[in-house]
Amino acid sequence: MFLQPGDEVIIPEPSFLMYRIAVQCTGAGGVYIPLKSLNIDLDRIKDAVGSRTRMIFICNPNNPTGTIISRKSFDNFLKDIPQDIIIVIDEAYIEFVRDIECLRGIDFAETGKNIVTLRTFSKAYGLAGLRIGYCITSFEIADLLNRVRMPFNTSIPAQAGACAALDDEIFLNKTIQTIHQGIDFLYKSLEDMGIEFFKTQANFFLINVKKDSKLVFENMLQQGVIVRSMTSYGFPEYIRVNAGTFEENQRFIKALKKVLA
Known part of the structure; x- marks a missing residue:
């Protein structure tokens, strides 16, 4: 839906291996940006943006290095990213972060940028077997995702478990x-x-x-x-x-x- 053959997706490397696989399945090409001292290099990602760039993946904290991006550095980075590029922030491990300066995608949900923040119940909440998570994004992107999702993509027990987990602080x-x-x-x-x-x-x-x-x-x-x-x-x-x-x-x-x- 968001990617076509010939499009480009920028992916830090190393990072979660499924980004590469997911992009390959669409026929789009990956542009892989090496880490800098184990940190995601936002400057090099910004420099890699071209006319065919459609999406950027950011894993925060990054898997497998455990490093994070600060809110301030992401804010500066975001100013130079074209409006039509989708930025996917994978926050699978965000609950474990101790650094209060860490980027949290929800803080940028209303910036007008195409940001999709992904979260899961598989890690800190201990519900990996339910295979359930959620995203925080704009109404426009949420509507597009809703149109193409599988009709029975989550079970009622999984949804009930997720809701209970959110209440169980x-x-x-x-x-x-x-x-x-x-x-x-x-x-x-x-x-x-x-x-x-x-x-x-x-x-x-x-x-x-x-x-x-x-x-x-x-x-x-x-x-x-x-x-x-x-x-x-x-x-x-x-x-x-x-x-x-x-x-x-x-x-x-x-x-x-x-x-x-």
Whole structure:
């Protein structure tokens, strides 16, 4: 609906892999902008905008780096983006952000720009099995999306679960607190081990294992711990780990010490 063969979509790289796949399915072409010190490079994205640009994807916090874009930098960026370009802001992990200066798409919903902010119940709300989320956008774009959506795209139980989740602030706050405490515990443990890592604004972060991350993944799996090799994202010596409960985090550190010994 928004993209045709020959159109271009600007995508930071590395970022969520499904952006690339979704664009390819439309026949449009992707313009991939490398990160700058693990951060989305808004200046290079702006410079890449051309006559065929129809859409820009921004993952905030970015997956897999956990870095964010500030509200101020996005505001400056937005001033130079043509009115007809759709900016998709993926906020799948926004609930975990601690930085109060972080961009939040809802703050720009009434700027007159074509901004589509995506949110999900699969992460902080713990409802991944319901496959439900929502977008915040203009009435015009919402109307277009409504015209082409599948007639039975969400179930009544999924909608009921989502509504209940929005009302359950106690659960959400407890989840966020658990993740933040887990992240801090993992930071301290890795520092004590002398292992390099990158700090995050999400519930996951990157760890430099200084060896083949696929091998580390396999060895960790044998210890009953699942991590993500970042080879497919262009970081062959990095793994991505999610913070969990205190017991899970302890188990991860114990397994990592054994694997890297």
